[in-house]
Amino acid sequence: MRRQLRWRSLLPYLIIFVLTIMILSLLIAVDMRDRHVEYLQDQLSNTAQLIEIQARPYYGTPDEASQLEAYAKQLSETLNIEIAFLNIDESLVASSTSGEAPSTIFGLTSALKEGQAFAIVENTAVFIKVIHNSESNEIGLLQLQSPADLFNDSTAVIFRYMISALLIGLTAIIVVALIVKDRQLIPVEKLTIAAQEMSFGHFTDLDFPEKAGELNDLSQALQDITQNLGKQIETLTSERGMLSAVLNQMTDGVIITDSEGRVKLLNPAAERIFQINQNKDLERSIVEVLRYHQLVELWRMAKDGDRQSTMLEIGPNHMFLQVVGIPLKALLPGSTMLLIQDLTQLRRLETVRRDFISNVSHELRTPLASLKALAETLQEGALDDPPAARRFILRMETEIDNLTQLVNELLELSKIESGKVPLSFHRVQPCELLQPAYERMALQAERAGLKLTLNCQPDLPAVFADPNRITQVLINLVHNAIKFTPPDGEISLNAYQDGEQIVFFVKDSGVGIARKDLGRIFERFYKADRARAGGGTGLGLSISRHMIESHGGYIWAESDEGIGSTFYFSLPIA
Template sequence: MKMRIHSRIAWPFVLTLVLTLVVWLIALPLLEQSAYQKALTNNEPVDLSFVHNAAFLISLVGLIAGLSISLIHTNRYVDDLKTLTEAAKELGEGKYQEIDLLPMQNSLREMGELREALQKTARQIEDQIADLSKERAMLSAVLGQMTDGVLIADNSGRVQLLNKEAEKLFMVNERDALGRSVVEVMRHHRLVELWEETRNGPAKTITMEMGAMHKYLQVVGIPLGEDLPGRSMLLFQDLTQTHRLETVRRDFVSNISHELRTPMAGLKAISETLLDGALEDPVVARNFVLRMDSEVDNLTQMVNELLELSRIEAGRSNFDFQHIEPCQLIQKPAERMILQAERVGVTLSYDCPADLPLVFADPERISQVFINLIHNAIKFTLNGGRVHVTAFQDGQMVVFKVSDNGVGIAQKDITRIFERFYKADRARAGGGTGLGLSICRHIVEAHGGIIWAESVENSGSNFFFSIPVVYRNNHN
């Protein structure tokens, strides 16, 4: 190793050395001369012991002075060095934020450079860590907000990462799940099989229905390969809603085919009978044609209602909203239905409090809702029963109520009766299309209200729907 003595460290020592030498060179010849003169004058033998002593003393003083000056001088560098060492240690411990070195005065240039290098490193680390944590925060925000579940497992099948959506899906929390086996966390053999296949092979996608919650999932298994060797990731997409809509659509098509098939079959049977000879007998023929006519009416009604329903559902139907008194809404349809009720022995009555606020509604459409509801009430009420229509205010809504003391609706059906084609009691519903209540719901919802039913089997049903009060009235 090349030894270099730095001039700034060495100079105090060298200076004292030179000074001592100068003192030596000047003082000693003088002292010696005076010693010889003294000996000549006094005629004594030359006594040089004094000179020797002086030489020794000067050397000693020079040495001590030199040493102590260097000591004091280097001590300052050692202190600086200690500070820097401490700083380097802190950096190693990750306390990069605490490093703030004061500029060093009167120190070695190298020391200053070291200080600057250290400080620069600290700042760089700080920046890098800030970048990393920003990236991390961004990634975890993405993972947390993702609507897909994410699970990452290592080669031995331990769960390494699990996002919020996956927590929900498997009903676990991340803290409990991390480090546990994929079997314990996912609890489904098909998911475990997928994970095993992904671990040893290419990415793969499956769709499956999971457990008693009937979650319909699309799951993608992806080996993470080079980025994270031995790890694989499972992505879970919850398709339950889409699957449900698909089922509804399929049911709708099969329902509508079924609903159309019955009257069609009737028509076919009648026309075949007519062709087979019934045409020859005018009385019978007329009877058959009348039945055909009514079947065609039924079909037309169903097609019209379907069109109406799809128009309202698509939001393409025109509503003629106006400010209107709730009692006016009740009166017209109720009066219209009284005769029909009497014909089957049902008493239809209505009342309406006079102080109800104005509502914002399309009278024609609301009349349609009333006629549907009253019609249903009459149909499901036995001879001698009663149907009553009334209204009351509930906050910012006026609630209309059609009640009967008929056969009622089973609890299991009550939420489904507003679905298309849903018929609680197929035998009794007879001629209905199963669309009436569905249309009612859409009309009421288009008004910003809701429709619901309450019922006790064998003692009657109450149908309610709400219509918002006119805004102006809110301030009165």
């Protein structure tokens, strides 16, 4: 780059120098020509005057021609010029070339009129003069011819010197200019490189010249611009980073379109909600991207008017969305922003809340109604019948126990879901978790006419768990199995290793669970139809699910209706 700048800066000076030398050479050549012509004219004029005086006596003699010719030849050899004597009528009298006519006849009319004439004809200086006698009468013409090659030779010499001077001058100028310009161009080169780096968006570590001479002001201005732009870009980058971080972390979807409906921005939440991809859906029409006419219509209304808002349910997963369309008139004229809030989970929680209240009300209504009926019966006279009164009081005690169990399980579930249940984790062998549950439930199974077995491999890897809580889960699963297994049935406790997990399971030969109920049996208060006949709060499996999940495990069930059920849960190996 420096070489290009160097030659670009030198070229005008070189052109000016060459033109100056050429013009100067031309002027000198013209001046030399004029001076040489003037010199030749003076020389030939003086020679002609001398010849006129010396040749005058030969005119009018009998051998005029021969004497003039001899005189002309003698003088021609001495002066190295051609001499010719002519009559007034332009006829030749004598010549230094042995009677031949002069090679050039020029200016006779002018000479007769003016007395003499001079010209350069075909590299020959020609001078003609009228010869007068002693009485000043015109008696003839004298023509002198002298070669003008000396003029051409002089001009050639001048041009040779000029060319030499031109070459020497050019060389000197180039050498000096390169040295000087190189010093001047280093700052220019640095400033140019700095400007190019700035155009690429680089504003740090730029090499500005310390001493730029005439370019100091420009260098300082560029440095100031660099600092200001660097600060502004740093600020914009920081703000853009914060905006990007906010958009990326938002749970609400954001889509911004231009005036023509092309998607210009969308955040990860919008990608998740609508199952779209930023890499392929940017710059596409919002009609193609969203594919829901309700959203497209809301966008059109917001684009053409004011802020719009709606709530709608879309998609096969029944997503419940609140969508707000906001025209960005002041910030981005013609652009529109869609703010999408996914309220599906909130709606599901609201549904669960309503179901919870309904289920709690239902579960409370039955024992409370029984207590009220028993109390009314006692008030109406049953107290006077001790056996009947005792029977009613026992039934009231049973209902109170059911209410107490329901309240306790509700409190337990609430603590587990809020993470307030303290857990004491230890390394424990799987058999040490199964054995207490087996021992506590063996007598109850025997009373129900069931066979309870424990099959556990002692060499299974240990798990990291709270033994009391896991034993509680196993007891709950065995209790359910006893409740819904007919007499002479079998229940087994077991565990096995599956990769990095230990899987515990309780298998029974009971009535089984309908396929349609398997996916919901771990919900609060959910009871399969066959379970309602057997009582229970419907909270045990929900408590078990939360407890296993708090251990980093997973619980599920498999069942064939009428054959039996198997409940599994997994715990990570310690």
